[in-house]
Amino acid sequence: MKYVDEYRDSEIACKLLGEIHRITTKPWSLMEVCGGQTHTLVKQGIDEALPKGVRMIHGPGCPVCVTPLEQIDKALAIAARPDVIFTSYGDMLRVPGSTTDLLSLKARGADVRIVYSPLDAVKIAVANPDRQVVFFAIGFETTAPANAMAVWQASKLGLGNFSVLVSHVLVPPAMTAILDSPTCQVQAFLAAGHVCAVMGWTEYEPIAAKYGVPIVVTGFEPLDLLEGILMAIRQLEEGRAVVENQYARAVKREGNRSAQAVVGRIFEPGDRTWRGIGSIPASGLHIRSEFAKFDAEARFEVGDIHTQEHPACIAGQILQGTKTPLDCAAYGTLCSPQKPLGAPMVSSEGVCSAYHAAGRGLAAPTAFPLYELSRPDR
Amino acid sequence: MCLGIPGKVIEIRDDGSMLMGKIDFGGVRKEACLAYVPEIEIGDYVIVHVGFAISRLDEEEALKTLELLRMLDDDAVAMELGSMFAPDEAAEPAGAAGAAPPAATA
Numbered sequence: 001m002k003y004v005d006e007y008r009d010s011e012i013a014c015k016l017l018g019e020i021h022r023i024t025t026k027p028w029s030l031m032e033v034c035g036g037q038t039h040t041l042v043k044q045g046i047d048e049a050l051p052k053g054v055r056m057i058h059g060p061g062c063p064v065c066v067t068p069l070e071q072i073d074k075a076l077a078i079a080a081r082p083d084v085i086f087t088s089y090g091d092m093l094r095v096p097g098s099t100t101d102l103l104s105l106k107a108r109g110a111d112v113r114i115v116y117s118p119l120d121a122v123k124i125a126v127a128n129p130d131r132q133v134v135f136f137a138i139g140f141e142t143t144a145p146a147n148a149m150a151v152w153q154a155s156k157l158g159l160g161n162f163s164v165l166v167s168h169v170l171v172p173p174a175m176t177a178i179l180d181s182p183t184c185q186v187q188a189f190l191a192a193g194h195v196c197a198v199m200g201w202t203e204y205e206p207i208a209a210k211y212g213v214p215i216v217v218t219g220f221e222p223l224d225l226l227e228g229i230l231m232a233i234r235q236l237e238e239g240r241a242v243v244e245n246q247y248a249r250a251v252k253r254e255g256n257r258s259a260q261a262v263v264g265r266i267f268e269p270g271d272r273t274w275r276g277i278g279s280i281p282a283s284g285l286h287i288r289s290e291f292a293k294f295d296a297e298a299r300f301e302v303g304d305i306h307t308q309e310h311p312a313c314i315a316g317q318i319l320q321g322t323k324t325p326l327d328c329a330a331y332g333t334l335c336s337p338q339k340p341l342g343a344p345m346v347s348s349e350g351v352c353s354a355y356h357a358a359g360r361g362l363a364a365p366t367a368f369p370l371y372e373l374s375r376p377d378r
Numbered sequence: 379m380c381l382g383i384p385g386k387v388i389e390i391r392d393d394g395s396m397l398m399g400k401i402d403f404g405g406v407r408k409e410a411c412l413a414y415v416p417e418i419e420i421g422d423y424v425i426v427h428v429g430f431a432i433s434r435l436d437e438e439e440a441l442k443t444l445e446l447l448r449m450l451d452d453d454a455v456a457m458e459l460g461s462m463f464a465p466d467e468a469a470e471p472a473g474a475a476g477a478a479p480p481a482a483t484a
Contacts, residue, residue: 001440002386012450117429146429248442250435
């Protein structure tokens with residue numbers, strides 16, 4: 001049991017696909033919340049192999065994509081300071097701010113460093129006591145435990161030169177905002193398995209009940225996604241709307257209590273702006289006042305930020321699932337992974353980059369669908 | 379960024395302030411914080427996000443799911459799929475499927 005190859009078995013994938021075709025009698029629209037799930041669906045061609053009328057709407061679950069432009073511009077302002085070592089997950093470096101990005105800033109001499117884990121940023125702070133080390137703490141509930149632990153460690157070590165620029169977002173308020181939208185077409189959700197590994201799924205039960213939408217906690221491998229889709233369609237066909245757990249090997253109903261405890265100690269919920277979507281009440285995490293000295297926004301003066309999105313980019317509508325990258329005039333022409341106009345084309349979880357990597361809507365396809373990938377000669 | 383990857387715990391140690399360990403991701407070994415999976419034992423599999431193990435994988439649940447998936451009705455499937463997946467293609471071993479990305483996010 002290696003928990004990877006077993007979930008990429010093409011024979012079982014075909015059986016699952018067949019079962020989905022067998023039970024589907026009506027058109028349905030499902031949303032996969034997480035950008036990682038979008039990438040697997042598109043790369044393996046799963047969304048295109050579903051029964052006619054069954055549509056996968058790609059959700060806003062790409063943390064890099066929804067980090068508001070204002071926070072990116074603040075990051076750029078802080079990173080440009082000569083006394084600062086600015087640390088970040090690698091995905092953020094090429095995300096366009098209003099005028100530039102972190103990578104260009106680095107090329108011009110700013111000390112911007114990619115870290116794999118926020119604890120690496122704490123280590124850099126310990127090793128550089130005469131410099132200010134700032135970590136760009138972005139993400140969903142999955143990265144919150146790691147970012148919270150970094151603040152906790154810095155506090156225990158009494159580090160005066162470490163702070164975090166926070167842009168944390170939460171999944172359930174975003175799902176509610178999508179369901180409240182008058183243009184909402186989502187009839188069922190595949191919830192993000194790793195968010196639920198941390199938080200459990202009790203928060204989703206009132207959403208399923210109130211809006212009458214099936215919610216299936218789903219993993220990330222091809223078989224996970226196919227089974228999640230099958231479970232969601234089965235509920236829709238039977239007229240049920242409950243929370244079910246496809247990803248039982250990794251997710252328990254109560255989630256990870258020790259991770260939740262540390263997150264709750266450092267952060268508290270508050271309103272948050274989502275890039276391209278707008279402000280959603282109680283959809284983010286902010287540093288508690290007790291730990292305010294580790295808040296980079298309080299430590300550095302970064303007022304007077306005037307943001308400017310590229311006029312050709314329709315990332316907001318794409319992130320809300322009302323448009324796909326193929327509806328964008330700039331996709332594949334003005335906007336590409338080499339020269340992105342919006343965050344969804346940069347991030348490894350962004351839907352535009354998923355489409356581009358799979359060659360969707362481009363002259364020369366760059367990837368092969370499910371049944372071709374599974375051939376041993378490839 | 380926040381790719382969640384399953385790996386096997388091969389070393390556990392308390393570095394004074396935190397439970398840390400070494401994880402084997404199919405040959406690639408990396409440090410990870412194990413503070414959020416205090417019950418972990420050597421040989422267990424965990425999901426690792428940005429250097430933190432966030433969940434211990436439950437082998438019993440994993441085997442149960444795979445068993446159920448394998449029991450899906452072959453005949454019904456063949457009927458539905460028709461010529462979409464020719465039997466000789468579908469029956470081939472999942473060779474390059476292992477080349478797919480390791481796992482995912484959020």
